[in-house]
Amino acid sequence: MAVIFSKPKSLTDAPMHYCPGCTHGIIHRLVAQAIDDLGIEGRTVGVAPVGCAVFAYNYFACDMVEAAHGRAPAVATGLKRANPDNIVFTYQGDGDLASIGTAETVHSATRNENITIIFVNNAIYGMTGGQMAPTSLPGQVTQTSPYGRDTNTVGFPVRVCEMLATLDGPEYVARVAVNNVKNVNQARRAIKKAFENQINGKGFSLIEVVSSCPTNWGMSPQDALKWVDEKMIPYYPLGVFKDRSAAKEGK
Amino acid sequence: MTTEILIAGFGGQGVLFAGKFLAYKGLLEGRQLSWLPSYGPEMRGGTASCSMVLSDEPVGSPIIANPDILIAMNLPSMDRYEPTVKPGGVMLADSSLIDRKAERTDIKVFYVPATKLAQEIGTPGLANMIMTGKLIKECGVISYDSVEETLHKIIPASKAAMFEKNLKAIECGYNYE
Amino acid sequence: MKGNEAIAEAAIRAGCRHYFGYPITPQTEVAAYMSKRMPKIGGTFLQAESEVAAINMVYGVSAAGKRVMTSSSSPGVSLKQEGISYLAGSDLPALIVNVQRGGPGLGGIQPSQSDYFQATKGGGHGDYHLIVLAPASVQEMADLTGLAFDLADKYRMPSMLLADGTMGQMMEPVELPDKEPEMIEKPWALTGTQMKREHNIVNSLYLDPEELERINFERYERYKKVAENETRYESYMMDDAEICIVAFGIAARVSKNAVNAARQKGVKAGLIRPITLWPFPEKPIAEAADKVKAFISVELSMGQMIEDVKLASSCKKPVYLCNRTGGMIPSFDQVLDAIMNAAGGDK
Incomplete structure (x- = not known):
């Protein structure tokens, strides 16, 4: 029988704990696929966050470390400096990367630390049960913004890619989504490029993946994907925000 | 034998450097020693200070309560530390900046117009080393031998010009009567 | 040699090639010394964006199996407590130097020993200890730095050099070790599987309370051995x-x-x-x-x-x-x- 679809080698057989309809599974697969395609599983070390993806260390087949909340880029910095031949990536959510870990994110970017960051933005704290995230949309109802995010009192969402693109440091900053086949394919290419950049010593690459959280958004998986199109992407436009090497080559 | 030396003055008078010189000098003579700058609670009232303990045995406390030898580079330092000098001890005072005489009668006192002398011999700012020269002469704690070697140790080669000036200042103090 | 410099040089001689820190008085000489020396010996000196980032960089290097240190003074060490707890919870060796100053709060910059509780009773959250070494001379600043690395590696736990501003600023003659440090194997380190072994995981999360209890008990068995074998006075x-x-x-x-x-x-x-x-x-x-x-x-x-x-x-x-x-x-x-x-x- 011809095999037309299989699990990437870089994922373990551990059953994932993610909710039905959650896009973490897709993103895990894309990361593992990139590691497989580039043949780097044996020298890759991943950094798991605090948040829904906390158990990522059970799912990726490469060496994994669990970091404190928001500190993954600092831990990755240490790993990479200790063994520059290793390929080091972090996998972080929006609370982790854009709230409690803002400083680590910005400074690893400005140092152009030669690491790869996968940033999953689903506009909510999932693991703790649906609190307002730094990326929750204006007016978005969450457990801790029951009347909708009031920008007068709690301010506006953080657009991480746009912010990091203002820095001279980072090599590559792009935003993708995984809510339809076309976007998944684009995301796959971007994630692979983010790893290639590291292999080629180009430096800091961050891929923001606009994602969904049907459970905490209180929607069906299909409606959640639609909400990504209708609400999230207009606020978080997809695209490449910085690509230093391409800019140099005049592309 | 253990000798406790306290050098005190304004910041910028080279108090720490003079102490460092004595410390390295002691080291070259094979003595045990400690050098403690006035990063500490003693740093107040306009004085910066530096404590050295030179000993033939391992140094106990590096903190000096009652020095055997005091170099007072300014009036606040003399006011503050003169009463702490051990009976029978020595105080050296920069008389170009301190216009009073010692109150203690149970210690030996030497007045050296070091700041004025430093200007006269063309080594302004090296009153500290003139006082150090006088200390070597009068106190017998450390010898004059290997002064040059010590200076080479603490003055980087890139500042060779400073070497001559420091040596001149030490000689000036050593020969001041 | 100043006490702070003795720590730095002794660390290098102990095989430490990675230093992460953040400026704070009165331990600045450690960072300054490292910034001069590390680039010349192929090591890493990195002034981190915060104490929190610094200790987590330490966590990363330690997870990768290399000797690593950070140094700070009291308020900065408070900030590092999160990472120190994670190091302890993940059984990672590292050296944390605390050149103590007066507190609480911003306190002062003069010498103090008022971080004793924090250092000896854990300091961060959870059941754990650090090996805490207290130097009383510049010679010991150097000697205990080397020992701290050895013990940390041997028992897979972070160690702390608990000094004070006087020790850091004081100069005394010091003899530095000139022996090659003995490094032990770290099969748990994250160096990439090279496709030759199961993947290693460095982690402090155990949602099953029975498992977490068991691991804490095991860790305290190890602590008992440390107490039996390594108590010094x-x-x-x-x-x-x-x-x-x-x-x-x-x-x-x-x-x-x-x-x-x-x-x-x-x-x-x-x-x-x-x-x-x-x-x-x-x-x-x-x-x-x-x-x-x-x-x-x-x-x-x-x-x-x-x-x-x-x-x-x-x-x-x-x-x-x-x-x-x-x-x-x-x-x-x-x-x-x-x-x-x-x-x-x-x-």
Whole structure:
């Protein structure tokens, strides 16, 4: 029988704990696929966050470390400096990367630390049960913004890619989504490029993946994907925000 | 034998450097020693200070309560530390900046117009080393031998010009009567 | 050589090639020294964006199996506690240097020992200890730095050098080790599987309470071994002592002079100087409790170690406190008075 679809080698057989309809599974697969395609599983070390993806260390087949909340880029910095031949990536959510870990994110970017960051933005704290995230949309109802995010009192969402693109440091900053086949394919290419950049010593690459959280958004998986199109992407436009090497080559 | 030396003055008078010189000098003579700058609670009232303990045995406390030898580079330092000098001890005072005489009668006192002398011999700012020269002469704690070697140790080669000036200042103090 | 520089050079000689820090007085010389030396020997010096980031970079290097350190002073060490707890929870070795200054809050920049509780009782959240070494000379700043790396690796736990501003700023002659450090294998390190082994995971998360309990119990078994094998102290004039001073770091230096002076006055004083603050030298203090008339805990704090002295001596004899705090150091006279009072009060 011809095999037309299989699990990437870089994922373990551990059953994932993610909710039905959650896009973490897709993103895990894309990361593992990139590691497989580039043949780097044996020298890759991943950094798991605090948040829904906390158990990522059970799912990726490469060496994994669990970091404190928001500190993954600092831990990755240490790993990479200790063994520059290793390929080091972090996998972080929006609370982790854009709230409690803002400083680590910005400074690893400005140092152009030669690491790869996968940033999953689903506009909510999932693991703790649906609190307002730094990326929750204006007016978005969450457990801790029951009347909708009031920008007068709690301010506006953080657009991480746009912010990091203002820095001279980072090599590559792009935003993708995984809510339809076309976007998944684009995301796959971007994630692979983010790893290639590291292999080629180009430096800091961050891929923001606009994602969904049907459970905490209180929607069906299909409606959640639609909400990504209708609400999230207009606020978080997809695209490449910085690509230093391409800019140099005049592309 | 253990000798406790306290050098005190304004910041910028080279108090720490003079102490460092004595410390390295002691080291070259094979003595045990400690050098403690006035990063500490003693740093107040306009004085910066530096404590050295030179000993033939391992140094106990590096903190000096009652020095055997005091170099007072300014009036606040003399006011503050003169009463702490051990009976029978020595105080050296920069008389170009301190216009009073010692109150203690149970210690030996030497007045050296070091700041004025430093200007006269063309080594302004090296009153500290003139006082150090006088200390070597009068106190017998450390010898004059290997002064040059010590200076080479603490003055980087890139500042060779400073070497001559420091040596001149030490000689000036050593020969001041 | 200054105490702070001795730490830095000794760390390099112990095979440490990675340093992460953030500026704070009075330990700046450590970072300055590292910034000069590391680039020349192929090491990493990185001034991190925060103390929190610095300790997590340490976490990363340690997880990768390399010797690594950070240094700071009291307020900065408070910030590092998150990472220190994670290091302990993940069984990772590392050296944290705390050149203490007065607190709480921003406190002052003068020497202090008021982080004793924080250092010896864990410091961050959760059940854990650090190996805590307390140098009392520039020579020990160097020697204990090397030892801290060795013990951390051996027992897979973070160690702390608990110094104070005096030790950091003081210069004394020092002999540095010139032996190649002995490095032990770290099969748990994250170096990439090279497709030759199962993937390694470095982690401190255990949602199953029974598993977490089991791991904590195992860790404390290891701590027991550390206490059995690695407790270090100096005993001075204790053979016939009637008054026993317990002091570490700069307080022990002052106390030693006071012990000598008390002996000249006919009072049999002695000193137990803990070199490891954790594990605390309980045994010699317990033994002394049967022989001496009283203990005096000499500290640069409001009295923190005194609790351990009371515990170790089972309160069999009075334990007096002789202390200064906020950046002040107990004077020779103060300690001598405390000895004379303790001796006299009993007569």
